Structures are given as structure tokens and as C-alpha cells.
Amino acid sequence: MTAVALGLPRVRPTGAPSTLGRPDTEALVDRYGRVAHDLRVSVTEKCSLRCTYCMPAEGLPAIPREDLLTPAEIGRLVGIGYRAGIRDVRFTGGEPLMRPDLAEIVRRTRAAAPGVRISMTTNAIGLDKRVDELVDAGLDRVNVSLDSIDRRHFAELTRRDRLPQVLAGIQGALGAGLSPVKLNAVLMPETLAGAADLLAWAVEHGCRLRFIEQMPLDADQNWDRDQLVSAERLLDVLGARFDLTPVGREDPSAPAEEWAVDGGPATVGIIASVTRSFCGDCDRTRLTAEGTVRSCLFGNEEVDLRALLRTEGHDDAATDAAIVAAWQGAMWAKPFAHGLDRGAPDTGAIGGPADDPEAFARTERSMGAIGG
Numbered sequence: 001m002t003a004v005a006l007g008l009p010r011v012r013p014t015g016a017p018s019t020l021g022r023p024d025t026e027a028l029v030d031r032y033g034r035v036a037h038d039l040r041v042s043v044t045e046k047c048s049l050r051c052t053y054c055m056p057a058e059g060l061p062a063i064p065r066e067d068l069l070t071p072a073e074i075g076r077l078v079g080i081g082y083r084a085g086i087r088d089v090r091f092t093g094g095e096p097l098m099r100p101d102l103a104e105i106v107r108r109t110r111a112a113a114p115g116v117r118i119s120m121t122t123n124a125i126g127l128d129k130r131v132d133e134l135v136d137a138g139l140d141r142v143n144v145s146l147d148s149i150d151r152r153h154f155a156e157l158t159r160r161d162r163l164p165q166v167l168a169g170i171q172g173a174l175g176a177g178l179s180p181v182k183l184n185a186v187l188m189p190e191t192l193a194g195a196a197d198l199l200a201w202a203v204e205h206g207c208r209l210r211f212i213e214q215m216p217l218d219a220d221q222n223w224d225r226d227q228l229v230s231a232e233r234l235l236d237v238l239g240a241r242f243d244l245t246p247v248g249r250e251d252p253s254a255p256a257e258e259w260a261v262d263g264g265p266a267t268v269g270i271i272a273s274v275t276r277s278f279c280g281d282c283d284r285t286r287l288t289a290e291g292t293v294r295s296c297l298f299g300n301e302e303v304d305l306r307a308l309l310r311t312e313g314h315d316d317a318a319t320d321a322a323i324v325a326a327w328q329g330a331m332w333a334k335p336f337a338h339g340l341d342r343g344a345p346d347t348g349a350i351g352g353p354a355d356d357p358e359a360f361a362r363t364e365r366s367m368g369a370i371g372g
């Protein structure tokens with residue numbers, strides 16, 4: 001496994017996390033009583049863009065093909081997660097469309113977990129050409145990353161002049177009946193000026209736009225709390241052009257707070273990860289492309305499930321029970337918020353002291369190596 005220049009995450013030997021005090025339940029519960037229902041699966045570190053708030057200009061070091069989970073392994077893990085209560089599976093990356101076998105991954109996921117909602121976070125480049133095979137395989141919905149509809153500005157932010165392909169991908173998703181098509185825009189000083197235009201475009205095209213407060217997950221580690229554009233600031237800017245009425249969250253664990261735009265039905269969402277943390281209701285668990293469990297986006301403790309999967313066919317082959325036990329152990333140890341535990345010693349948290357709700361653990365992987 002190769003890691004970005006940020007160093008290697010501490011991968012614990014399989015099944016080592018303490019489960020002291022854990023209730024006897026199949027569910028992926030943590031010490032704060034939160035239960036995971038939403039599984040995010042990163043399937044690659046590769047991407048067709050180089051967004052400045054995510055990837056280094058040269059991209060992330062390649063993960064050797066043999067270290068990536070195969071479609072069969074992803075199917076098996078999703079099946080195990082499904083029996084432990086997972087009801088949403090979201091494929092992320094890097095960029096999932098960079099996997100030529102993505103339709104096979106979706107097909108095996110649908111077969112292993114018939115009742116789950118399958119979605120994907122994508123930059124939509126090339127989606128118009130592959131959406132039919134992905135929908136046939138079982139894809140239900142997409143979140144498309146789009147920070148600007150100004151072509152020059154888009155090229156600056158992503159270091160690639162590919163806005164027309166992104167818009168074609170969004171049209172492809174709408175045309176294939178994927179609904180709702182959600183748009184994710186990272187809120188930064190650079191994108192604030194274009195936020196109202198982006199919202200107008202989303203409303204006009206029937207997409208649901210959500211702005212995300214920028215988190216310290218950039219590979220170049222340039223995140224600066226003082227540069228943060230807060231949800232409040234954005235509401236001021238949008239409120240100058242639109243009539244916004246708060247309508248709350250879709251459900252308590254949904255990261256986005258929603259506002260009706262000009263009386264609705266269109267809405268706009270804000271994922272205020274920094275200034276309005278929603279960790280207390282977090283129901284997410286993550287698998288990296290290499291098959292380790294990350295209990296939290298900012299948690300640096302990872303548990304290796306791939307090693308267990310690859311004992312298949314050996315005398316000591318790991319059973320599904322052994323794999324779910326390792327996964328349960330990883331989730332039981334989940335930190336409270338932003339990768340930090342309440343009252344944890346000040347281990348060099350970013351953005352404030354460790355017990356500050358707006359502080360973050362310094363993660364050893366960047367967003368491109370975790371997935372949203």
C-alpha cells in the first residue's frame with residue numbers, strides 16, 4: 001500500500017481494537033451509542049481532476065492494482081455490512097468512474113445487499129457514456145462535485161478545463177432518471193462570489209445543490225480556520241438574491257441543513273461540518289480502496305479487513321463472523337467528533353484545542369485517499 005506524502009495511517013493488526021463494554025449486538029455501534037447505517041466505499045485514489053482543496057497537482061501516489069479491493073471483495077464486505085445494518089452504500093474515490101470495473105462493483109453490491117440505496121460521489125466526467133450500464137447494475141443516485149459553472153473559474157479550481165464534460169455527465173444522469181441529482185460545492189473564499197449563480201443554475205436544471213464548509217483534508221495541508229467561509233456568511237450572500245426559508249434536515253443524521261429557495265420546491269443545503277458540527281448524530285462508516293475500515297473521516301486508526309478477506313481458501317480462512325467482529329471493533333473505538341475524543345489530550349488538533357467542537361484531528365490521509 002502506498003500512502004500520500006502525509007505518511008502512513010496506523011493500521012492496527014486485524015481485530016485488535018478493544019471492545020470492552022460493547023453491547024452484544026450485530027450493529028456497528030460506537031461508544032457514544034451511534035449506529036452506522038451509511039457505508040462510504042472509496043474504490044480508487046485516481047481522479048480526472050486536480051481540485052486544489054483535495055489533490056496535489058501531481059495526483060496521489062498510485063495504489064498497486066493488487067492492493068485494491070476487487071469487485072468480489074467489495075460485494076462480500078457490503079453483504080457483511082448489510083447484515084450488520086448498513087442501508088446506504090456510497091461509492092467515492094478519488095473518482096469512482098476511473099474504475100473500469102465500476103459496473104461490476106455496483107452489480108455485486110446490489111446482489112449482496114438487495115435493499116440498500118446505492119449512490120456515488122463523482123465529478124461526472126464520462127458519466128453520460130456509462131450511466132445506462134451503472135443504472136442497469138443497480139445505481140440509484142449520484143452526488144456530483146461542482147464548485148462553479150464559470151468555465152475559467154472551474155479550470156482554475158480543478159487544474160483542468162473540463163466543465164463541459166461535467167455538465168454533459170449531469171445531463172446524462174438527469175436523462176437516465178437518477179433522482180435527485182445532488183450537487184456538492186466546496187465553500188471557499190474562491191467560490192463564494194459565484195455561489196448565487198451556481199444556485200440559480202441548479203434550480204433551473206432541477207438539481208439539489210449543497211454547499212460544504214471546507215474541512216482540513218487537503219493534501220497540501222493549507223487549510224486555515226481563519227480563511228473559512230461559514231454557513232452564516234453564505235446565507236448572507238445567497239439571501240441577497242434568493243428568499244431562503246429554513247426547512248431543517250432530511251433526517252437527524254443527514255449532514256445537510258436545507259432551505260427552501262423562493263418558496264420552494266427547490267431547496268439549497270449547507271453541510272456546516274466546521275461551524276455546526278453534526279458528529280453527534282453521525283451514522284457513517286468507511287472502507288478505503290485498500291480494504292481498511294475508517295470509523296471517522298478524521299480518524300487515523302484503521303483496521304485491515306482485506307487481510308482477513310484474503311485468507312479465503314486457506315485452512316484458517318476468516319469467516320464473515322470474524323470480519324464483522326473486526327469491523328465492530330473498529331466502530332466501537334470511533335472518536336466522538338472530527339477524529340477527536342471528548343477530553344482527549346491536545347494531540348496537535350487543527351483549528352483549536354482538542355475539546356473545541358470546531359477542532360479537527362490532523363488526518364494522515366487526504367480527502368482523495370478517503371473519499372467523501
Ligand code: SF4
Nearest residue numbers: 279282296297337338
Ligand atoms: S467528522 Fe467523523 S464523526 Fe464527524 S460527521 Fe464526519 S465521520 Fe462522522
